Amino acid sequence: MYQFDYHRPTSLDEAAQILSQDDEASLLAGGQTLLPTMKQRLAAPSQLVDLSGIAELKGVREDSGQIIVGAMTPHDTVANDKTVQAKIPGLAHLAGEIGDPQVRNRGTIGGSLANNDPASDYPGAVLGLGATVRTNKREIPADDFFLGLFETALDEGELIKEVAFPVPKKSAYAKFHNPASRYAIVGAFVASTEQGVRVAITGAGPCVFRVPEMEQALNSNWSADAIKDIKVAADDFNTDLHASADYRAHLVTVMAKRAVQAAG
């Protein structure tokens, strides 16, 4: 490693304060992405602002019919939370499908969303459920949050406080794992909500996206059969060492069907 300063503030304001004074400072959640990146010198922040000392960022609670997950809540907590399991089983299941036990106990929802890795799972749930990302400055609807490859609507110095998930009528997540890393080659999150059906696909393209044709089809007929012939175009999908774009496109339909089946 190299020289950097380390802070462990106990309040959100203090964290924001440090960030605002230094462009080169970086937030540290579970370090699951940030630390390897630093070791490879792909990132070299001057200061690390460790969020683990801020109590209000951690944990799951229910608030006016929504499930609120603090930014520093590890995946494992979400996966095993009784309320989440009961109210949004798709979300609990998704969290339990992330990586391996070590990653699930260190990695956080805030870190995952801020990073917006194209192969990550949480963006699927956040977009698929139409959740709201609450930061220290504002509330960002999921549809506006994910902008592109590793790109989000977060401003410089803005930090995620928590995520508010509306409780859907039903939801489920179906994931095709990369056999080595366990990241998503394709993940499909489907939810039937008061406002209609939402289908979000992660892993396949540079950024999570919705599939309106599938949503329409499922709005009129909630069944796997309704979407079996809906194909997404592979044009801007990822072709890499893990899978070809065509294979990913094929998997989108299969995973979406599986998710609908799982949601019941």
Add this chain to the structure above:
Amino acid sequence: MTRRGPVFAPDDNAAAPARARPTARHKGGVSETAPHDSALRHVDGGAKYIDDMSEPAGCLHLALVTSEWAHARITGIDTAKALALDGVATVIAAGDIPGENDMAPVMPGEPLLPPEVAEYVGHPVAAVAAADFETARQAAKLVEVHGEPLQPVLDLDDAIAREHYLLAPIVFQRGDPGPALSEAPRRLQGGTRVGCQDHFYLETQVALAVPQEDDEMVVYSGTQHPTEVQHIVAHLLAVPHAAVQVEVRRMGGAFGGKESQASLVAGLAAVAAAKTGRPVKLRLDRDSDMLVTGKRHAFKLDWDVGFDDDGRILAVDMQLAGQCGWSVDLSPGVLSRALSHADNAYYYPHVRLTGLFCKTNTQSNTAFRGFGGPQGMLAAEAMLDAIARSLGKDPLEVRRLNLYAAPDRLLTPYHQTVEHFRIPEMIDQLVASSDYARRRAEIDRFNAGNDVIKRGLALAPVKFGISFNKPEMNQAGALVNVYTDGSVALNHGGTEMGQGVFVKVAQVVAEVFGIDLTAVRATATTTAKVPNTSPTAASSGSDLNGMAAKQAAETIRERMRAVAAEQLEADARAVTFAGNQAVAGNKTIGFGELAQACHQARVSLSSTGYYRTPKIHFDRETNRGRPFYYYAHGVAVSEVAIDTLTGEWKPLRTDILHDVGSSLNPGVDRGQIEGGFIQGLGWLTMEECVWDAEGRLLTHAPSTYKIPTARDVPRDLRIELLQNAPNEEATAFRSKAVGEPPLMLANSVWLALRDAVHACGPGGRAAALDAPATPEKILRAVEAMRP
């Protein structure tokens, strides 16, 4: 279990003609499941690997500077910035090698550090020595390598098309396949391909070189071939062999990857140690290890086969194109073994097998458990599968029809007559015990009624030739010392890599002396004790070293017998060794007491032993002879299920019947069978090496390269050793080698996947499924199979 009649005089390895009933048996002799000698220490951390050794004072650490080009002329190496870094001791490059800059195991011309041309991305062109590893690594990044890029050849197809070969093709031929092919009632042309496989030993490559007095060097090297490292270090440093001592207590897995590849690491450490006069350690991190060292050869396998209406093969013309990477390395042996296993268990009346040494600008592919055999065998199995499908028959039926058979269907493509062929009855036994026929029918019914999930079932035999293909490598030495308390120190040329060669050879020695295994200590392999050894490879570790150690122990025992006869006032022929004592009639003397008596009587209690495998010979000009002393056999039946929507699959059940002769240690042998099968399963279904268009290996860590884990093993895995099946040849207590053969039992999994894919269409042709059969490839094969 079927019983086999005695096929030879049962006790020709035993000692005395006149035997007294031993009062008690010693513990841990041959045929017992004695735990691996380090089993507990592996678990509690007490087992020291080279990286665990305390570093000598002043020890330097090396980091590699590697080529960014797949092919380039090196025009300069600027080390100024690296040398300026605090803690950096030196940078070594080709010019720093005092002796001959070559680390080739077979054909000269493989420089330790390239003086002119870098041949692949990852090719080490220099190395930095510093006070600690972090500094060395940082400094390595500061070394500037200047070069002019040259045109690389990156993939196998390209190399085949350009005839870009390292060596002239080799051909095995018997009969005249040309006319036989054109006259055959049926003829098929086809092929398959199989990818590279990384060894993924848990302990990465490591060496610690410690300069001694004068020009001497001790090298602790994670190598399967201490003698070769000794020779290479000696000529790199321009010192006699006797000035270099190479030692290895154990490796954390090797699988062939530490045969020739270990020389690079040991050689660099030794050159840096000689230059600085300080101890030097080089341990590759996982990424470097994968980026730098060679892998299992990828192959493109193409056949032209003629057969009759029943599926009986009449003639085969097959091309096996191996991807060797940038250098010759061990490829001659690998290709030779690929060709000599392209028959597997099947008789080809007319046959021509052609092996191509394709050169690519990638890591230098090398030995890997099976050494080409698995790839050759895969060609045979895929071809048999294709024949059966073209006839609409169960592949098992066609396999049985083509098995080697007495009296006149026994000659291999390399003109060795197959003897003691156990496959036919092993197939019968496994077909019965695995309930093959009923399950075949049940699976066919299931597949007829299910569109999404298809199940597959396949049986695959394995016949694997035991001995190094090169006759001169089939020799071994051992050194046995009995101390005056009756404890025994054992040393031999075999290296321990977790496979259990130490415990097996110790069991042989315990058996010869009739003492408990706990009285026998296996000691670190070192060129200073047993010289001029062969690598621990070709499954031969226990066979060769077991026999050498047996001979050494027997020499001592016969000396002790004479002393015992005096002590017990008995005829020497009446003395036996068992239960930790020498026994004659009703008189006994403890083994330790006897050792002490020998010393008193001035009788030497130390002996070397030497063994060379009998019967073998091979002419490398004509590719004819008897390269193999005997064959090890195995049969596996595997069942899988595939998801035809995604190509995902699951192993459901595997039944294995494996032939280890009279097992020296059934527990260790089962471990080898399980491990080999699972490693083979990884090779054929999930482990995939991917290079980008510039020749950079993208899969160089477990996050991108998938090896099988406990989750990938069939839940229902039934392994049986063939019972009452002593080796007909006079191996150590009639045992058989077991290191490599079980890997190929996994062919049954790959064939079962092809069977499941086959069930997705109307049949008539084999699945177009190559290896590794990843989900994406399975899905593509399913789609190609659909009507």
